[in-house]
Amino acid sequence: MALETYASGKRDEVQTDVLFKARQACYKSRDEFYACLDKQSDKKPTEMGFAGLLYPVECQSSRNEFVKNCRASWVKHFDRQYCKTKSLKRLLDDKESRRGPLSLPKII
16 A cells, blocks of 8 residues: 555656766765865864764855755765765774784783
8 A cells, every 4th residue: 555655656756866967966066075175174174064074164165065966865975975984094094003013912
């Protein structure tokens, strides 16, 4: 019964934000925003996005374009993905600086 209700409603409606040109615009604005974040990484982050992502005021216009061109769920996904990648990179870079000779306990 629920499947019939789902199948009968809005079958012919095309969601334009998932079409090729809309996706390309979304990806382009996403890349511009994250490039701004990398470029302005020395500035103090003051604005807040999804997933605890903080960004400086200088990136506000590119953030607005990113939010305007992409679905909210996509923005949230990309923010989480960016944060996860950055924290993993930070973790790996931190481990590299502490790497030294490995000493294992001797088993007699």
